[in-house]
């Protein structure tokens with residue numbers, strides 16, 4: 001396969017109506033290297049609209065309960081028919097609709113139902129572009145336990161696409177060993193795009209969405225944040241874990257493994273470069289930090305015990321107490337005789353007493369308490385490794401903004417510094433950090 005092949009994936013808002021389809025076609029057809037197109041189901045056309053995937057879940061729910069689902073199904077048909085009409089395409093999906101409706105009545109499965117949005121939308125897009133339509137079900141495979149099988153898929157899909165010049169492939173689903181349809185988790189068309197890029201050894205995986213890539217900070221917190229031009233997979237992982245959205249987390253693995261960069265692009269602003277996600281980059285980052293992300297809703301279990309540092313197995317016992325209660329921890333900064341374990345408050349609700357009792361029983365601490373309303377902020381950047389004084393600048397920015405830092409955790413990779421603040425300080429702290437590192441260009 002020629003190695004200049006590009007795989008392009010378009011999200012639901014990029015394919016929500018005929019107008020968006022036209023933008024997509026002009027993007028795809030402007031470069032002959034854009035040979036394989038992965039499509040989502042039609043998303044929201046305006047705020048308050050319903051995504052076709054959600055309409056399908058709702059409709060199938062009615063069918064499953066044995067209720068009449070005609071009206072809900074008609075509404076889905078109309079979403080697709082209006083696109084076909086407005087694009088003046090000479091095709092009819094009536095036969096497909098009839099088959100799908102029949103399958104709903106026979107309870108063909110929730111995953112099958114949800115997958116039909118991508119399936120039908122890709123048929124329309126293939127007709128509009130004049131590309132082949134390829135159903136991924138026989139090629140994108142899951143194992144008996146429902147885990148995606150990259151090796152089998154790469155072999156099957158690679159072979160199928162080697163014999164194809166240009167195609168549209170529905171995102172979001174594949175099939176189980178018994179050939180029933182299985183979907184990825186929500187937003188999973190991103191994963192399909194990554195899998196296709198892996199299978200054809202693409203030069204790049206372009207992921208087209210409705211924003212021009214990642215921003216240095218959350219735009220609901222910082223006004224007009226700068227875009228991130230280049231980010232490494234590792235930096236992205238740190239930021240995504242802290243809540244920075246845009247790309248499905250599982251979409252990274254197949255391309256990362258093959259060393260294929262991802263370019264996040266904006267269908268509504270194709271002139272923007274977007275963000276490049278790469279394995280390694282020689283390009284120094286524009287700022288010392290690459291991005292800031294954070295999350296609220298955390299609690300800290302504070303543990304103190306004299307001579308804790310010399311007690312073998314102390315940490316293990318604390319974590320055992322959490323494990324026994326089915327709680328995973330987010331961070332665990334420790335001092336000489338103190339240890340803090342940061343956990344999701346939601347996971348702790350109703351289990352506080354059981355957890356404290358268990359720690360008391362196993363560890364006999366001198367002091368043990370839970371503090372709530374903590375927020376974590378991750379300051380991430382490959383540039384921090386080389387820059388001196390990053391921590392100094394960070395903490396002076398926070399001090400100037402009169403923010404009390406409750407916790408500090410720096411990973412040994414020097415790729416990130418995580419700080420804990422009161423939830424009510426979260427926004428001000430994020431802005432202070434942004435202003436310090438990004439506003440005056442350093």
Ligand code: ASP
Pocket residue numbers: 011012040041051053054117171172185186187188189190
């Ligand atoms: N249509 C699916 C969803 O809404 C998958 C996707 O768009 O990636 O989650």
